[in-house]
Amino acid sequence: MKTSRYLGLLMIISGATLWGLSGPMIQWLFSHSDLTSINFLIVRLISAGSIILGYLFFAKKKIFMVWKDPRDWIQIVIFAVIGMLGAQYAFIETINVSNAVTATLFQFFGPVLITIYVAIQNKKLPSTVQILAVCTALIGLFFLITNGSIENIVLSNRAIFLGVLTMLGFTFYTLHPASLIKKWGTLMIVGWGMFIGGIVLLIFNQNFSVQLLPNTLTNYIFFIMILAIAIGTISFLLYIGSLKYLSPTETSILSSIEPFVAGIVSMTWLNESFGVYQMVGGAFIITAVIFLTMPKKREKLNEKIKMVS
Incomplete structure (x- = not known):
């Protein structure tokens, strides 16, 4: 048990570090x-999807069985276009117009939106800890945007x-494919x-050509692009x-090292600077x-305390 636990810890820490x-990159x-977000996404999604x-x-998994039931494949296509493609495009474009750390923190805000959505869907107020966490995240978002x-x-x-x-894309990406x-x-x-997300993007961007990428990018930049795609896939x-x-x-707790890794790499490699309030x-x-990530445990603890008192 200890060996398997150490293996799990090594996997999540390595995965979070690589994603950060x-x-x-x-x-x-x-x-x-001159690489565009769309061209990068086409290569990333199709290659990563093909690898998986x-x-x-x-x-020996029956990967084509999912296409037998229309109810399943319709939901898969919706997930691919709105969830996978939508979330990935928004994330990469956020990197493009701001920086990697900001994009990662916006992505990290997803669980807060999920908490709010679940509370509305269940018509039940969140727990005290959840409300405090949402307020804390909103304050953090304010500082991130305004410094x-x-x-x-x-x-x-x-x-x-x-x-x-x-934020919305990763929230949908998490909630929609649950069943x-x-x-x-x-x-x-x-x-x-x-x-599917990569194929859809390719269809709507007919000017894309895999053969043109090595011609328009230097060998080193092309290598970094392939490395970034491989690292993202391995981290997942x-x-x-x-x-x-x-x-x-x-x-979930251990994956919180992603923004820290992104921040350290951005400051040391890309010479990014961030305000104190950010x-x-x-x-x-x-x-x-x-x-x-720990509301249920805390609620049970509160209930025990109330019973004792």
Whole structure:
């Protein structure tokens, strides 16, 4: 048990670190080449989706069974276009117009929106801890956008708009495929979601050509692009794999190192600078998400305290 737990810890820490590294790499790509978000996404989604589906195929999983029931494949297509493609495009465009750390923190705000959505859907007020976590996250978001001064907003309107879309996209990405994942498994749904999302984007961007990429990019930039795609795919597989050995609560808490890694890499490699209040805002958002992963345990503890008193 100890060995498997250590393996799970190694997987989630490695996955979160790699995901935190992938953001600055994408930011570097955009600042050192004419690569567009759409072209990068086409390569990223199709290649990552193909890798995941290929892995499942060689593992003798029936990857085409999901297309037999119209109710399933319609939901998969919706997830692929709105969830996978929408969330990924908003995230990468946020990196493009602001920076990797900001995009990662906007993405991290997703669990807060999920908490609010679930409370509305169940027509039940959130717990005290959840309400405090939501308020903490909102304060963090305010500091992130304004750096403590509403008169001197540090993010452009486009960056804020795309950041909000990132939050909404990752919220939809998390909530929508729940029943599909329960039936078919996470890798199956995410693999098809990536592949279909990339194909849809390719259809609407007919000027794209794989052969042109090596010609328009230098060998080094092309290598960094492939490396960023590989790192992003591996980080996801490590995250999913860690769930076999750790609880979702533990993986959620440990994945909070993503923004820290993105921040350190951005400041040391990309020479990014962040205001004090922006860093405080990021810490607030991360703290809120950590608390949101443990509401049930805290509620049970409160109930026990009330019974004793």
